[in-house]
Amino acid sequence: MALYSDVIRERFRKPRFRGALERPDVSGEDVNPLCGDRIRIQARLDGGRLVEGRWTGDCCAISAASADVLLEMMVGQPAARARELTPASILERLDADIRPSRMKCVALPLAVLQEALTKEGTP
Amino acid sequence: MSLGERCRPDFPILSRIVNGHPLVYLDSAASSQKPASVIEAIQRYYETSHANVHRSIHTLGEEATELYEAARDAVRAFLGARTREEIVFTRGTTESLNLVAQAVGRTLQPGDEIVVSELEHHSNLVPWQMVCRDRGTVLKAIPVLPEGYLDLEAYARLLSPRTRVVAVAHVSNVLGTINPVAQMVEQAHRAGALVCLDGAQAVPHLPVDVSAIGADFYAFSGHKMLGPTGIGVLHGRREILERLEPAWGGGEMIKEVWIDHAQWNDLPWRFEPGTPPIADAVGLHAAVEYLGKLGMAQVSAHEQALTAATMEALADIPGVTLYGPRNPEMKGAVVAFNLEGIHPHDGAALLDQRGIAVRAGHHCAQPLMKCLQIAGTLRASFSVYNTAQDVQRLAEAVATLRGEL
Numbered sequence: 218m219a220l221y222s223d224v225i226r227e228r229f230r231k232p233r234f235r236g237a238l239e240r241p242d243v244s245g246e247d248v249n250p251l252c253g254d255r256i257r258i259q260a261r262l263d264g265g266r267l268v269e270g271r272w273t274g275d276c277c278a279i280s281a282a283s284a285d286v287l288l289e290m291m292v293g294q295p296a297a298r299a300r301e302l303t304p305a306s307i308l309e310r311l312d313a314d315i316r317p318s319r320m321k322c323v324a325l326p327l328a329v330l331q332e333a334l335t336k337e338g339t340p
Numbered sequence: 341m342s343l344g345e346r347c348r349p350d351f352p353i354l355s356r357i358v359n360g361h362p363l364v365y366l367d368s369a370a371s372s373q374k375p376a377s378v379i380e381a382i383q384r385y386y387e388t389s390h391a392n393v394h395r396s397i398h399t400l401g402e403e404a405t406e407l408y409e410a411a412r413d414a415v416r417a418f419l420g421a422r423t424r425e426e427i428v429f430t431r432g433t434t435e436s437l438n439l440v441a442q443a444v445g446r447t448l449q450p451g452d453e454i455v456v457s458e459l460e461h462h463s464n465l466v467p468w469q470m471v472c473r474d475r476g477t478v479l480k481a482i483p484v485l486p487e488g489y490l491d492l493e494a495y496a497r498l499l500s501p502r503t504r505v506v507a508v509a510h511v512s513n514v515l516g517t518i519n520p521v522a523q524m525v526e527q528a529h530r531a532g533a534l535v536c537l538d539g540a541q542a543v544p545h546l547p548v549d550v551s552a553i554g555a556d557f558y559a560f561s562g563h564k565m566l567g568p569t570g571i572g573v574l575h576g577r578r579e580i581l582e583r584l585e586p587a588w589g590g591g592e593m594i595k596e597v598w599i600d601h602a603q604w605n606d607l608p609w610r611f612e613p614g615t616p617p618i619a620d621a622v623g624l625h626a627a628v629e630y631l632g633k634l635g636m637a638q639v640s641a642h643e644q645a646l647t648a649a650t651m652e653a654l655a656d657i658p659g660v661t662l663y664g665p666r667n668p669e670m671k672g673a674v675v676a677f678n679l680e681g682i683h684p685h686d687g688a689a690l691l692d693q694r695g696i697a698v699r700a701g702h703h704c705a706q707p708l709m710k711c712l713q714i715a716g717t718l719r720a721s722f723s724v725y726n727t728a729q730d731v732q733r734l735a736e737a738v739a740t741l742r743g744e745l
Contacts, residue, residue: 220689221745229745252685252701253715275715277683278745322685 222313228282245333284326344727361695369721381626411625420549425607432572436559441467442587450476457482488515488664499531510542511672515664547636567627571620643673653735
């Protein structure tokens with residue numbers, strides 16, 4: 218398995234969930250202390266489900282791909298599902314061999330989404 | 341044969357294969373590799389002479405003490421310091437700078453001003469921020485001009501009777517800018533301020549004469565100058581060190597102790613509480629000897645040529661942005677750059693897959709990154725063992741990176 222898997226390359230080149238929402242119900246952002254990268258995630262909720270999600274950030278290919286597959290995994294799902302996700306579940310979807318030094322890049326978008334949902338009082 | 345080609349065989353690690361390619365090590369500004377003479381000196385010390393220093397009344401203790409103190413004499417000579425009392429061993433630049441901030445910080449009053457610069461490494465910035473928090477002092481920063489030089493007119497304006505400390509880097513760890521420190525020291529002294537210089541990126545690469553520079557404090561690390569990790573140096577002007585209270589207490593730094601007070605030891609041991617990094621001092625001694633034999637003027641010329649060649653080669657690659665002074669004579673052995681559309685960490689990871697080690701990120705200089713309005717950069721940095729071939733391999737690899745992602 219390569220560090221930059223086909224999934225990472227494809228999501229970096231053609232992200233499906235990059236952008237901003239006009240009226241998000243939840244939004245959050247955080248910084249990767251390793252590199253200073255900043256990831257913002259926004260989502261719209263309806264009846265406890267995450268119905269729309271977008272991310273922005275000036276970030277590396279791994280963080281970008283991680284944010285993109287995360288939102289793909291979450292859209293249409295109960296918001297509470299975010300609690301059950303782990304960096305390992307994102308990693309599986311990325312199909313990449315990520316070194317420990319870059320795991321923060323994988324984990325950051327998930328942490329941002331979880332924090333944003335918690336702030337909103339979503340279970 | 342170039343200096344780099346002559347030195348290479350002395351560094352065992354450079355024969356490593358990394359990810360299927362011969363290693364090209366371009367991260368010496370973070371930490372340099374070690375010649376066999378340094379590795380052997382440490383091993384020999386542990387195999388034949390190790391004991392604790394200064395209070396062991398036995399043969400090994402005496403040998404260890406002699407070796408530790410001989411390292412101090414070697415460092416004194418290497419730096420052109422006046423006396424051995426001015427050479428304090430620490431665990432690294434960061435500890436040296438914290439020592440100064442703690443010891444000097446205690447003498448400051450609310451409203452006193454500390455002048456730093458926008459290009460400081462966090463290690464010469466955060467300790468002073470902590471002083472400001474604890475003592476109510478005020479931090480002022482010398483701006484960086486677009487070409488990567490400090491704004492010396494602004495510096496002159498920042499100096500005032502309120503200025504008590506000026507803390508700046510001799511050489512920027514990102515831009516490579518060699519700051520005109522002797523002139524800056526003179527200006528600060530005229531204003532009545534003490535000067536604390538971060539020499540971590542200078543001592544390994546340039547001839548440094550601390551007496552000629554005249555700073556009150558000059559800090560650097562062993563591991564960036566071919567020596568081991570875990571040892572650093574603080575050079576302090578004797579008359580300044582003499583009137584400072586020690587930063588930290590413990591064994592070794594005292595002459596006599598009662599239950600409620602203690603009398604401090606002489607210089608330099610007053611500032612060296614606890615068991616010092618003895619083996620690392622022995623290793624640093626070997627590193628200083630290695631550099632001394634090469635001659636720092638030769639080292640500097642060699643690295644300047646590599647820096648110039650790297651800037652030239654990278655500037656020709658579409659999408660590359662270079663940061664810092666373009667005149668290699670005004671620059672230490674680092675080249676910071678970015679490649680359009682490639683995050684520095686992705687760039688570094690892709691170069692690593694070709695066996696090329698470079699640094700990526702904010703380089704512990706986040707305020708500078710904010711000035712440059714970037715999250716980070718790639719950074720290639722050089723030491724005695726790098727060659728023109730290393731530069732060529734870097735440039736060839738960088739030219740192909742954009743097609744990789």
